[in-house]
Amino acid sequence: MRISAATLPQARGAARFGYDREAQKVGIVHFGIGAFHRAHQAWYTDRAMEAGDRDWMIAGVSLRSAAVAEQMNPQDGLYTVAERSAAGTDLRIVGAVREVLVGTGEAGAIVARLAAPETRIASFTVTEKGYCRAADGSLDLNLAEGGFYPLLADAMRQRRDAGIAGLTLLSCDNLADNGKQLARLMGEYLFARAPDLASWFEGECRCPATMIDRIVPATTGADRAEIEAALGLSDEAAVVTERFSQWVIEDRFAGARPRWEAAGAQLVSDVAPYEMAKLRMLNGAHSLLAYCGLAAGHTYVHEAVADPGLRALAERLMREEAAPTVQAAPGQDLVAYADELIARFANPALDHRLIQIAMDGSQKIPQRWLETLEANRRMGRTCPAIEAGLTGWFHHLRGANGPVDDPLADRLGSMARAHDDLQLRDLLVGPQGLRIE
Incomplete structure (x- = not known):
């Protein structure tokens, strides 16, 4: 039996959220909802809502593969984080993910989420290659058409035309000066494909820098079997990580943000x-x-x-x-x-x-x-x-x-x-x- 909203009361041996998931609105659209995001940003967001923050549920986006959607959507977005050390394993069921959308067939739904007034943040763990850079560091426009750039551009146009405030674009990838790089690359895309949006993006949106540190190996079948034995439910989206976690964020947002510091994140002026x-x-x-x-x-x-x-x-x-x-x-x-x-x-x-x-x-x-x-x-x-x-x-x-x-x-x-x-x-x-x- 898989973990889901219906089977959650049967789960054992794990800490879990206490907030009402159904009452929370989606406030974050996250591109690249793989194991690293689930062990880090979603984990921080879950704990921030547990501490009393509200309306920061996450809509995850997989740009190409439906694999993560097939893992998470049948589980109502629920999954387990297993923190391992020589002293043993601690389990926590995370409730911060509402859904996973797939770019190849649900572009309209992704844009709608990004354009919604309650969405304040678009975040990214798409790996270095997901930024579609050419060898000289500039944006490769041909690659960019298959990435997140056109989806964001469409949503920005809808937000601008409806008078909705801009987004915070939060890169959580291992790029040097990731905030400035994302701002530059997004600007290059808009200048080439939607020049009427370039000044709106520059004036209304913000791209803070971040530094994330947590080791997250790929989850194996043996890992899932061990978690199932402890939990009493199977979990196709479970992630395994270390106890250590660090998140340093430049405190420069376009609007509201979760109180991630309640879960241990550091908000600083210089990352x-x-x-x-x-x-x-x-x-x-x-x-x-x-x-x-x-x-x-x-x-x-x-x-x-x-x-x-x-x-x-x-x-x-x-x-x-x-x-x-x-x-x-x-x-x-x-x-x-x-x-x-x-x-x-x-x-x-x-x-x-x-x-x-x-x-x-x-x-x-x-x-x-x-x-x-x-x-x-x-x-x-x-x-x-x-x-x-x-x-x-x-x-x-x-x-x-x-x-x-x-x-x-x-x-x-x-x-x-x-x-x-x-x-x-x-x-x-x-x-x-x-x-x-």
Whole structure:
């Protein structure tokens, strides 16, 4: 029997929300309602409503695949978050999701949700490639037509024409300066496709920067079976994560927002130091462990960080290569942050697959490694750990770990097979990031 509104009273062994879901309006439309969003932003929103906030239910959007809709809609949007550590597992049933819409067949319903007066926020976890950027960082208009941009443009026109206030567009993805990037890319789309909306967007909408930190492995069949045994109900949308969670948000919204701080979020004037530390230290070390760990025959992050040689590389990347390039905010302790990251990576209860982290390297490596590499070059320093990671990535591109999951897989794979590591590094890596012709 699956979890749903009807079967919820039968659930056991889990904390749950106490608010009346049916009485709450949808206030957020979220693009990319995968496991990461469900373990993070939706989890924060659920706890904010539990603390007394109201009318912040989430309408999720899957732009292409109906898989998440098929998981969540039969469950009335309910799902379980399993927080795992060496001490055990805690379960919480989250009630913040109202529905999941699919872009391929429900574009009109998505636009209607975005245009509704009660919707104040459109948020995003679409991964780096979901922003449809060209190699030079500008918007690829052809790709953008299949993304969220035209849906937002249609909704903005309806809001403007009806005299409804603008939206907050909240990127929750691992992009450096994600708020400004989203504002720039959305502006480029409007300038090209709907120039009459460009000034309205600039005047009425806001794109705050965010930094999100929570490790969320892909949920396995074994995970779902374990949760079902504890809950007494099956849950096709369950997610597994660590106990640690951090969300730093620039306090710059177009209108109302949930009181996410009631659930532990930090509202600040400048996200940049937190974002840079996460991208260069956590994400940089994750990618290093992924490519070098796969080459060493490991499957999971906790296995890779238990390898003395790989742990030493990860420590060097975080402490000696990345941390010196981060101008920490007051009270931000990068030494303690590195200590905490190693402990989190070593969590034996979290089976975070290296191959999952290795996906989409062309979209991740510029901000995770190359900015650190360039900052050290300007200081006259070398980065042996990042260089080892690049070598691991080059081997990955040649298919050493199986099929390469990357939007530029064919082009990069051809380049990698045609050149040795030194030649490939000279061809690809430059001060301005990846050079992909």
